[in-house]
Structures are given as structure tokens and as C-alpha cells.
Amino acid sequence: MSSCVGIIGGGLTGLTAAYRLVKKGVSVTVFEQAAEPGGLAASMDLGTVSLERFYHHIFTSDKYLLDLCRELGLDSLVGWFEPRNAIFIDNRLYPFTSPMDLLRFTPMSLASRIRTGLLTLASRFVRDYKPFESQTAKDWLIKRAGEQSYRKVWEPLLASKFDRDADLVSAVWIWNKFKLRGASRGRNINREKLGYMKGGFAQLISKLSEEITEAGGIIRLNCPISGIRCLPDGGFSLDGCPDGEKFDRALFTGSPQQLAALDTPLDAGQRRMMSELKAKANLCLNLELDRPLSDYYWITVAQRDIPFVLIIEHTNLVGMDNYPSHVVYLSRYVDQQDAIWQKSDHEIEAIFLDGLSRVFPGFDRAWIKRSTLSRAPYAQPVITRHYSRLVPSIKTAVDGLYLASMAQIYPEDRGMNYAVRLGTTVADEILREL
Structure with missing residues (x-):
């Protein structure tokens, strides 16, 4: 197959689509604006392991992701753990697992x-x-x-x-x-099991990237695309593509709102429908501590006066093997117009740490070895009533231009499993048309 596909976005959906296409002989180039692939599953180094910038785990029912791991020879790295959960309400913690x-x-x-x-x-x-x-x-x-x-x-x-x-x-x-x-509890409702990959899900992102490039695909990092243009003789050019390449098909794997904001041949009606879909941004503060906060993995915060909704103590799920610190995530969902989103990383960290001291009065900032704030502008689609009528089609009205985003996995919610499923689905659609 001599066709060429340009894929905008190097998250798990884009990489899965690229992997499926390149294995069928399609020439692919992936454009990722960040310095590393992975999207919401991108990682940072933490000693001898990698750690996702945003909290991640998988469920026993995550068939598509687990099948891909087996296909890539990574299934032996997936471990299963029983979490202890809690809820913070009325200024105290209650166990909330069983x-x-x-x-x-x-x-x-x-x-x-x-x-x-x-x-x-x-x-x-x-x-x-x-x-x-x-x-x-x-x-x-x-x-x-x-x-x-x-x-x-x-x-x-x-x-x-x-x-x-x-x-x-x-x-x-x-x-x-x-x-x-x-x-995730299977037949035993008293025991939940969650999965995590030894060394971090960066292993999956790295293996996918390796398979793509070894099969002749190209992954361009630090390469934002600002526009998608139809060529007079068919196909597309991408504004920001360094070599002026031409593509028979173009796949956009960001949010519908981001596609609507690009310079593209979408008409006004399509842009309006995509831009009117709602999504929440996420602020995620990662703390590396010299001691644990609690013995819980997942703490749901059910108080509006606390500036985050989740406290996730990652190392309480997976253990301390190869981790030089106790790892904690504090997560908050906001509108991009919200005042806290406009604040500096330092200001947000101070607000979050004040909230953490409310949940754990004995917490001391001297425990912090390193902190990292990550932002995702489109982290959670807002699923409103009759959302099935609003879900954008994978095939846009522009012939040869496709959209694959977490806003389209309805009725399921976001997650790596459905990113893999969607990447495979859109690759199959492209292959059928080619």
C-alpha cells in the first residue's frame, strides 16, 4: 500500500492507529506537539522507573489494552493489586473499599x-x-x-x-x-483489583513508538500542527509539517474543540457543533514524599472547600519497589475560564498544599522531595443528556479527514483501554477507505 496518513497527536489513540496502519503497509507520520509521546499517558523519570504525569491504573475488564499488551509482549509486566480506598467527608476520613x-x-x-x-x-x-x-x-x-x-x-x-x-x-x-x-471486582464484590505496569505505562508508549518506527513510520516530536489544508489534486498538507509532506488522509486525535480551532476546511456548522461540546481541564499535582500520607490508595474528597477531588497515593497500590519516594497525586477538574487555571504553577501548588493540610493536619511541607504540576486543557468530556446525538462522527464531512478523541467513546468514559479501542477503530475505517 503506497498511501500516506498524517496523524496529529501522539497520545495512545494516535499511536495505536499509527501502529495498526503501519503494520498494514500504510506510510504514517505522527505529529506530537510535546517533547514526548503519550498524551495524557506521558511520563516523567522517577529514579529507575517512569511515572505518569496524570494518575493511571487499569481494570480487569480492559480487554483492548490487555490484548495490545499481549500482542506487544508486555503482558508479563502487568501486575494486579487490591486497593484500599477512603472518602473524606465532614472533615474526616472513612474507609470506602468494601x-x-x-x-x-x-x-x-x-x-x-x-x-x-x-x-x-x-x-x-x-x-x-x-x-x-x-x-x-x-x-x-x-x-x-x-x-x-x-x-x-x-x-x-x-x-x-x-x-x-x-x-x-x-x-x-x-x-x-x-x-x-x-x-473490577469480578465475582467477589468485597475485593477490587486494579492493574499497573511494572516500570510505568511508559513501557507501552515506548514499545508502540518503537514498533511504528521499525516498520517505517515517523514520529515527529515538538511539532505542533496549526492547520489542515485540502490540496487541489486531492489529499492534505499540514501547517507546521517541516518537510512540506502531502498526505492522502489526515487523522486528528485531539479534542473536537481543538480541531474546530484549527485552520481547516471544516464548514461553520461543523466548527460550531464541535466547539460547543463541553470539556473540563485538569490540574494534577504530583508530590514525591519521604513518607506516606496514609495507607489508602484512592481518597475521594467529597467537600467543596477542599481544592481537589482526589488524593491518589500511587505507591500504596503498587508498593515501593524501585520507587525512591512515596508518590501522591492531587487532582482537580476545572473550566479553562476558572480563576485557578489562570494562576501560576507555584500559586496552584500552594493552594493544593493548604488543602492537603486540611485533610492531613500533620502534613509537613518538609516531607516534599519534589513536586510537579501538570495541566491538561481537555481532560474530561462533559457528558450531557442525549449525548449520543452529539457524538462527532469519526469521519468528518471533509473527505479523508478523521477525528478520534475521548469525546467519541460514549457511553464509556475516558481511559487507556478505550483510547486503544478507538485507535484500532479509526485505523480500520481508514484501511477500508484506502
Whole structure:
């Protein structure tokens, strides 16, 4: 096959698509604006291991990712761990791992606890999400788990995740969260299993990149693309492509909003539809500490007065082997117009550390060996009611121009597993047309 495809974005979706295409004899060039590939799964060095800039783990049900790992000979690196989780509410930590923890969760009445547990359990067996599309998460949770459960737990969590759009979020989004976490427990509802790759998921990104280049593909880093242009004789040129290459097909793997903002042949209607989709940015502060904060892996923060929604103590899940520090993530979702997004990294870190001292009054900043703040402008699509009507097609109205982004994996939520699935899907679509 002599066709040539230009792929904009070197995240897991773009790399998977490039890998599938190049293995079929298609010439591919991947353009990544950052200094390293990986997108939201990009990593930084931490001693003898790599660490994702944004927290990552996988589930036992992540078939597409696990199949790819086997194909690449990386499956032996995937380990499975049982996390201990907690929730911070009313200025104290409560264990929140097992059904028994829920039954002991005194901030809610016993009736609310039972209704919440039944809802969580039942969600994993629901296959048809269409009846939920017309409902908001708020209405669905109140109806099924009760007003107290919603006000005490779910309302602050939705507000922390979606801010001003919390009341717009579809019931499909929260149902899928329940379903995914339930599936990670298998037949034993008391034991959840989460996966992580020894040495970090940089191993997967590196292996994919290696396979692409060894098969003749090209990956250009530090290479932002500012425009996609149709050529008179067919095909595309990309503004920012250093060699003035021409491509038979172009694949954009950023957000629909980013594609709409580029100089492209999309018409005004297409641009408007893409740009009106909502998404939240993410601020993620990584702390390398000389001691652990707690014995929990995942702490959900259900208080609006704390400036982050998650405390994730990575080394409490995977252990300290090869890690020179205890690794903690603090995660916050915001609008790009939010005042905190406009602040400097130093200011945001100070705000987050003040919040951490509220959760752990004994925390001392002298424990910090290194801190790193990472920003992702399009980290979480806002799934509103009837979102199935809004999902952009993989094939745009411009012949030969494709879009593959996390906004299109509905009804599932974002995750590496679905990035791999989407990369394979769009590669198959391109191959069919070629």
C-alpha cells in the first residue's frame, strides 16, 4: 500500500492507529506537539522507573489494552493489586473499599447506605443505557439512592468534577462509573483489583513508538500542527509539517474543540457543533514524599472547600519497589475560564498544599522531595443528556479527514483501554477507505 496518513497527536489513540496502519503497509507520520509521546499517558523519570504525569491504573475488564499488551509482549509486566480506598467527608476520613465499609458509613442513614449499595451493585448488570440518556445524574441518583445520599456524597463529587456543569451531567456517565468499578471486582464484590505496569505505562508508549518506527513510520516530536489544508489534486498538507509532506488522509486525535480551532476546511456548522461540546481541564499535582500520607490508595474528597477531588497515593497500590519516594497525586477538574487555571504553577501548588493540610493536619511541607504540576486543557468530556446525538462522527464531512478523541467513546468514559479501542477503530475505517 503506497498511501500516506498524517496523524496529529501522539497520545495512545494516535499511536495505536499509527501502529495498526503501519503494520498494514500504510506510510504514517505522527505529529506530537510535546517533547514526548503519550498524551495524557506521558511520563516523567522517577529514579529507575517512569511515572505518569496524570494518575493511571487499569481494570480487569480492559480487554483492548490487555490484548495490545499481549500482542506487544508486555503482558508479563502487568501486575494486579487490591486497593484500599477512603472518602473524606465532614472533615474526616472513612474507609470506602468494601460493601461493609459502606454499611458502616455513618454520615448517611442506614436506609441511604443500603439504597446506595443496591444501586452500585445493580448498575454492573445494566446493559442498555438508553433509558438513562434523558435523565441527569442528579435526578437519577436522588431517585435511586435517595436525597440524603445525593446531597451528602454525590452532589459535592459531581460539583468537584464538573463545576458549573454538574447539574447537566447525564445519568449515563455516573452509571458507567458504577459499572466499571463493579466489573473490577469480578465475582467477589468485597475485593477490587486494579492493574499497573511494572516500570510505568511508559513501557507501552515506548514499545508502540518503537514498533511504528521499525516498520517505517515517523514520529515527529515538538511539532505542533496549526492547520489542515485540502490540496487541489486531492489529499492534505499540514501547517507546521517541516518537510512540506502531502498526505492522502489526515487523522486528528485531539479534542473536537481543538480541531474546530484549527485552520481547516471544516464548514461553520461543523466548527460550531464541535466547539460547543463541553470539556473540563485538569490540574494534577504530583508530590514525591519521604513518607506516606496514609495507607489508602484512592481518597475521594467529597467537600467543596477542599481544592481537589482526589488524593491518589500511587505507591500504596503498587508498593515501593524501585520507587525512591512515596508518590501522591492531587487532582482537580476545572473550566479553562476558572480563576485557578489562570494562576501560576507555584500559586496552584500552594493552594493544593493548604488543602492537603486540611485533610492531613500533620502534613509537613518538609516531607516534599519534589513536586510537579501538570495541566491538561481537555481532560474530561462533559457528558450531557442525549449525548449520543452529539457524538462527532469519526469521519468528518471533509473527505479523508478523521477525528478520534475521548469525546467519541460514549457511553464509556475516558481511559487507556478505550483510547486503544478507538485507535484500532479509526485505523480500520481508514484501511477500508484506502
